[in-house]
Amino acid sequence: EAGVAQSPRYKIIEKRQSVAFWCNPISGHATLYWYQQILGQGPKLLIQFQNNGVVDDSQLPKDRFSAERLKGVDSTLKIQPAKLEDSAVYLCASSLEGGANYGYTFGSGTRLTVV
Amino acid sequence: DAKTTQPTSMDCAEGRAANLPCNHSTISGNEYVYWYRQIHSQGPQYIIHGLKNNETNEMASLIITEDRKSSTLILPHATLRDTAVYYCIVRVAYGKLTFGQGTILTVHP
Numbered sequence: 001e002a003g004v005a006q007s008p009r010y011k012i013i014e015k016r017q018s019v020a021f022w023c024n025p026i027s028g029h030a031t032l033y034w035y036q037q038i039l040g041q042g043p044k045l046l047i048q049f050q051n052n053g054v055v056d057d058s059q060l061p062k063d064r065f066s067a068e069r070l071k072g073v074d075s076t077l078k079i080q081p082a083k084l085e086d087s088a089v090y091l092c093a094s095s096l097e098g099g100a101n102y103g104y105t106f107g108s109g110t111r112l113t114v115v
Numbered sequence: 116d117a118k119t120t121q122p123t124s125m126d127c128a129e130g131r132a133a134n135l136p137c138n139h140s141t142i143s144g145n146e147y148v149y150w151y152r153q154i155h156s157q158g159p160q161y162i163i164h165g166l167k168n169n170e171t172n173e174m175a176s177l178i179i180t181e182d183r184k185s186s187t188l189i190l191p192h193a194t195l196r197d198t199a200v201y202y203c204i205v206r207v208a209y210g211k212l213t214f215g216q217g218t219i220l221t222v223h224p
Contacts, residue, residue: 004158033212042202042214043159056211091158097209103149104212106158 002026004107006092012113018080021110025073025094031055033104034067034077035091043091049075082114119203124219127197133190135218137203140184145207148179150188151214152199159202159214162188193222 005024013019025032030051035043046065048056051072060067064083069075079086089111093104120138127133139148149164163170163177165186170177176189190197202217 035214042200042216045211045213048211093158103151103161103164104159106160108156108158 004092004094004105006090006107006110008110009108010111010113012115013082015084015114016081018078019082019112020076020078021090021092021112023075023077023092023107025075025092026105029094029096029105030072031095031097032069032075033093033095034075035093035106037089037091037109039088046077079112082112084114087112087114119205119215121201121203121215121218123216124221127190127193127220127222129195129222129224130192133193133197133220133222135188135190135201135203135220136185137188138185139203139205142183142205143207146205146210147208148177148183148186149204149206149212150175150177151202151204151212152197153202153217154196154199162201193220195222195224198222 007022011019032049034046036046037043046060047067049069052069065079067077089109091106091109093106095104147164147166150162151159152162153159163172163175165177165179179186198221200217200219202214
C-alpha cells in the first residue's frame with residue numbers, strides 16, 4: 001500500500017512569514033496526527049484528527065498554528081506567523097482505529113527552517 | 116501514559132544481536148509496550164508491541180519481564196541499516212503515542 005505522503009519535503013522561510021504543510025494519509029485510515037520534531041528530540045504530538053473532527057489539540061500553539069482535515073482525508077498544517085523556534089521537522093501519521101494494533105504509519109516529514 | 120527510561124546510546128557489532136533495554140516501572144495493567152525506530156531523515160517506523168507475553172515478528176523480538184516493569188527489544192542479527200534511534204513507548208490501546216528521547220543504536224562493521 002502507498003505510504004503517508006507529505007509535501008513539501010523542505011521549506012525555508014523568514015520569521016513572521018506563513019507556511020503550510022500538506023499530508024495525504026493511507027487510504028482508509030480514519031485517524032491522522034501531526035507531530036513536531038525539534039532536532040535532537042523525540043516527536044511531539046500537535047494535533048489528532050478522527051475523520052474530520054479534532055480529538056486532541058492540547059499541544060497545538062493555537063495563536064499561530066492551525067490545522068484542518070476537510071472531508072476526512074487530506075490535512076494541512078499552517079503556521080502564521082512563524083518564529084525561529086518553529087524550525088523543526090513536521091511529521092504526519094495515520095492509523096486505523098487509533099492505532100491500537102499496529103500503531104501509526106508516519107510520513108517522511110517536512111523539514112522547516114525559519115531564518 | 117507511563118514514562119519510560121532508555122539508555123542514551125548503545126553500540127553493536129554487525130551480525131551480533133542488539134539488545135535494547137527499556138524501564139517502565141510505573142506501567143499500568145492496560146498499557147502496551149510499543150517500539151518504534153527512526154532512521155535518519157525518515158519518520159518513525161513501527162517495530163513491535165506487546166502487553167504481557169513475549170512477541171516476535173520478522174523485524175525483532177520483544178521480551179517483557181513478568182512484573183512488566185521492564186522490557187528488551189532484540190534485533191537478532193543487527194545490520195548497518197539498523198542504525199537508528201529506537202523509542203520505547205507505553206500507551207493504552209487507543210491512547211496517544213508519546214515519544215521520549217530514545218536510544219541511539221549504532222551498528223559497527
